[in-house]
Amino acid sequence: MKKSLLLFLFCSIFFSAAAGFAGDKVYKLKLATVVTPPHPWTIAGEAFAKRIEEVTEGKVTVSFHHSSSLGNDQNMIDGMRMGVIDMAIAGTTPLASFVPEFSVFSVPFLFQSEEVFDRAMAHDSPLFKYFVQKVQDRKLGITILSLCGGGVRTVSNNLHPIVVPEDMKGMKMRVTANPITSKIWSVTGALPSPMAWGEIYSAMQTGVVNCFDSTISGYYGSKYYEVAPYLAKTNHEYMVSYVAISDMTLKKLPAEYKDAVVKVAEEVGLLVTSTGRQFDEEKLVDMVEKHGVKVNEVDSSAWVELYRPLQDEMVEGLSGTKDGAKILEIIRSIQ
DSSP states (O other), rough: HHHHHHHHHHHHHHHHHHHHHHHHEEEEEEEOOOOOOHHHHEEEEEEHHHHHHHHHHSSEEEEOOOOOTTTTHHHHHHHHTSSSSSSEEEEEEEGGGGGGGGGGSSSSOOOOOOHHHHHHHHHHHHHHHHHHHHHHHTTTSSSEEEEEEEOEEEESSSSSOSSEEEGGOOOOOEEEHHHHHHHHHTTEEEEEEEGGGGHHHHHHHHHSEEEEEEHHHHHTTTTTGGTTOOOEEEEEEEEEEEEEEHHHHHSSSHHHHHHHHHHOOOOHHHEEEEEEEHHHHHHHHHHHHHHHOOOOOHHHHHHHHHHGGGHHHHHTTTTTTTTHHHHHHHHHHOO
């Protein structure tokens, strides 16, 4: 009887101690992005690290790595799939190599206003739910926690002002490694040249390319005003960013920390969108005043007239995409 009681007490003490040790465990995550501060993604990354440590009382900590210190977009995606990078904040275009449906976001003039864009990115939006499920269906090994903004994209170059699409004829334009972006700019007469974001500066210096599109915050943060002093406010694309986590990381987190990560990621997604808009306004003024960037308005009607009729055709031509028309239908229903 005494032996049984002693064994019971020993087991009780042992498992209580084990539970205490498990509860004291600190989960250390790596969050990566490719851009250089200041940028909406870096502000969001820092905010995520601070907030998640607060809500988990220090049981989840995040080291934030910017400026491609953990590799380029492809490296980040591969890293999350293998579990060596826990999370990333980035643009959706590189994900199109794995989930072609993301290419739809590169179609110009897809969203008619900021309000429509915000509704489309919301967590209760059918568009958000569609892409979360699509990534899961492709068994990519990552989970999309938020879709968000990051600013509108403009066109920059080192030759002359661009007002109408024809002004781009013959320009050697940097594009992402995504077939749809090459098609988008080919219709203007530009000559697409796929390359990584971090290669633009030297390519502009050496004449490999003389034109590219980007958000204003990306242009400013990477100091591209030094090599591309002409900026045309085409505002042709609401950039879609994402916050994602490795499925391996998600599985190892206890339920309460997993819920916290999901909730904070949603908050940070809203921050990315709002900060992107703020940057568009503030950095543009700063560049004009301090760096001599020549900013010009464009003939918006000429750009819309060129691209709106091509939206359905572009979506139908997306390689590997079967749901292009469905995605357009979802977006247009939101509008």
